[in-house]
Amino acid sequence: MSLLHRALPALLLSSLLACGPSDPEDCSRYGITLSPPPATARHLTCTSTACGDGQNPPTSGDHCGDTLRCRVHDTEQNRCVWLHNLEHGHAVFLYNCPEGCPELVATLESLRQEAKTGGNGVIRAIVAPDSRIPTRVAGLLWRRSWGADAPDANAIRCLLQHQDAEAPEPELACLP
Template sequence: MASAVPLVLLALLLARSGPGGRSMPDEGRHHVARGTPVAYGHRPPTSGPHWPQPERWGVHDEPVPPEAWVHNLEHGGLVILYRCARPCPELLGLLAGAYQTFPRSKWGHVKLLIAPYPRLSVPLAILAWAWIDELPGFDRERLLRAYTAHVDRGPEDLP
């Protein structure tokens, strides 16, 4: 019986471990002039200097500069980045469907930005402020767990 206690505790810890992913160093959050390139310590960045205006939430067909979407992370939003070797309409459809069905933030909209990121070392990653989860492919439940665990929890409580 006593040997079962550590196993039960381990199972509880694993069940509470949340959406997966890992914490990243907080590289600060000051603003730089729009258009200014930033040399981030990590790629893709999950924090750090960024442009003064966040990018539009939603699905983007073209890459969005990290200096723009890091501001979205600061506002408690999440960013899903993807890398496709060739056009990937099926993946884009799945991501757009996720965006349409994810819960709204306390501000009344889905705080999620989805964009291609050619420098990504894995097919898919979801980012929150100072946190990242890298995925080998689309996993709606894992993305949803990450979103619900991190939405509206950035250092700035803004829409």
């Protein structure tokens, strides 16, 4: 048996492993951006409005000491609070449709089911309205963001491949 025939199975296996979940895809083709590390990421009082990294929506920076429950929220939530969720590696999906958009919310809720699950069995992702985002929909992780006028399942799935990647306190469970 030639050297090539003996080495072929190992080469095939290594190429398959290189494409697995431990090697997240480059999501730049979907417009997903990675922001620089924040200057600070301190806990503030939850009444503070001086949170975030200056981005809209924010993806890192100073934040509230509390976190949100990982579920679908039907009212706008304090950005300083869900920033703390991002620090824990949770995903946040936002929507901006003052006239209502039940189909869009249902799509985000369905994609939320694909986020990682914590040790307590709770899906580590939030869906909530946010009237300040510049697009109709946004997906966020710590230092990563994506926005568009309609949900893109492929973009959101690519974003979720990076869940916990830059989070300072990754893989923490979330309350339901």
